[in-house]
Amino acid sequence: MSEHGFDGVPTAAEVLSDLVEAGLVRAKGQLAPLAGGVSCEVWRIDAVDLVEEVRQRNTHGLVVKAPLATLRTPSLWQADTSRGFAEAEALECYGRLTPSSVPRVVWRHPQAPLLVIEAAPRTWQEWREQMLHAEIGSPELGSARLCAIGTHLGSTLATWHVRTRDIAALPEVLRSGDRLRTLRTDPFHRATALEVPMIGPRLRELAIELERAQTCLVHGDFSPKNVLVNPPGAQALGAWMLDAEVAHVGDPALDVAYFSAHLACKAVARPELAGSLNLARQAFEEAYRTESSLVDARRWNEHTGxxxxxxxxxxxxxxxxxxxxxxxVLAEACQLVGGHGTLDETWDSIARRASRSA
Known part of the structure; x- marks a missing residue:
């Protein structure tokens, strides 16, 4: 892998060769591609294909990630693949702070941004998929469960933010690079400013605000699509936050806004869940604010917009x-960005829309 780098898409054969050489996988092991991501090639390796010593510590197998230089989006979107090194450092940092909330890093390629993490049990599911596709009334969508997940994530995120404020103690790769600009503020804020000129100036200001901040370690992709949860009915809730490619030292407002925005989108997509998802939103906010005062209400509202x-x-x-x-959604976003609304008011609007569609 170190010879050919990541300018192109790494093949499964190339990745397998590195993992065999590293003593993780048997020579005849298989890599099964995982679909759904736009920024990485991702493979799963079943435990049966691991060498014995590794299999004993990773009974559910492993997941391998290799970042892409050109993301799989309709519009051209390119980013430095060195973000793979940042992700590895961030996951190790989060693992020390909250070991049960992220997968364990198993191996990192010494020269290339190739990352191997423990796999979750196959019974675990992506939280976004449950919210979008699980049957209404199913245990996955029970209000108590949604609130428990929201509380867990709010507490976890607050811990990450508060306990990484000593940014000088963080690895250099997390304190440098342009991941925030190339993966968030340029394709999100500045691109949207061109499409929605009414709020363009404020979006550009918010982008600069994010880029100038040096408050704590920020995950950068704190979204339901990156949350894996165990089945309902388990003795205790299990939830992992994945995909820390955008991790950087910056503004904690990005993380709370990112989560809040995506939860609102799910409630709009499934109006019958709006009430339960609002409770989950409130549980997330309460848990975060109980442990962290780093993001005030105005900034939370505007950045969510x-x-x-x-x-x-x-x-x-x-x-x-x-x-x-x-x-x-765009109308609500414009209200928030312009400072003319609050998240509570946005969720009231979501509830009124849901009642009309009932």
Whole structure:
């Protein structure tokens, strides 16, 4: 891998060769591609294909990630693949702070941004998929469970933010690079500013605000699509936050806004869940604010509006909303970005829309 680098897409054969050489995988092991991501090639390796010593510590297998230089989006979106090194450092940092909330890093390639992490049990599911596709009334969508997940994530995120404020103690790769600009503020804020000129100036200001901040370690992709959860009915809730490619020293407002915006989009997509998802939103906010005062209400509102607008008119757009729903979300986003609304008011609007569609 170190010979050919990551200018192109790494093949499964190339990755397998590195893992065999590293003593992780048997020579005849198999890598099964995992679908769904736009920024990486991802493979799963079953435990049976691991060498004995590794299999004993990773009974559910392993997951391998290799970042792409050109992301899989309709509009051209390129980013430095060195973000793979940042992700490895961030996951190790989060693992020390909250060991049960992230997968364990198993191996890192010494020269290339190739990362191997423990795999979750196959019974675990992506939280976004549950919210979008699970049957209404199913245990996955029970209000108590949604609130428990929201509380867990709010507490976890607050811990990460508060306990990484000593930025000088963080690895250099997390304190440098242009991941925030290339993966967030340019394709989100500045691209959306061109599409929605009414809020363009404020979006550009919010982008600069994020880029200038040096408050703590920021995950950068704190979204339901990156949350894996165990099945309902388990003795205790299990939830992992994945995909820390955008991790950087910056503004904690990005993380709380990113999560809040995506939860709102799910509530718009499934109006029958709006009430339960609002409770989950409130549980997340309460848990975060109990442990952290780093983001005030005004900034939480405005930055959430920026992410909402970006998911409708930026480079990376949600694909599960109807044109009418997109227009609704964009209107709410403009209110928030302009400082003319609050998240509570946005969720009141979501509830009124849901009642009309009932």
């Amino acid at each position: 920026a992410i909402l607008a970006a998911r409708i008119r930026g480079v990376s757009r949600v694909t599960y909303l109807s044109p009418e729903a997109e227009s609704f």
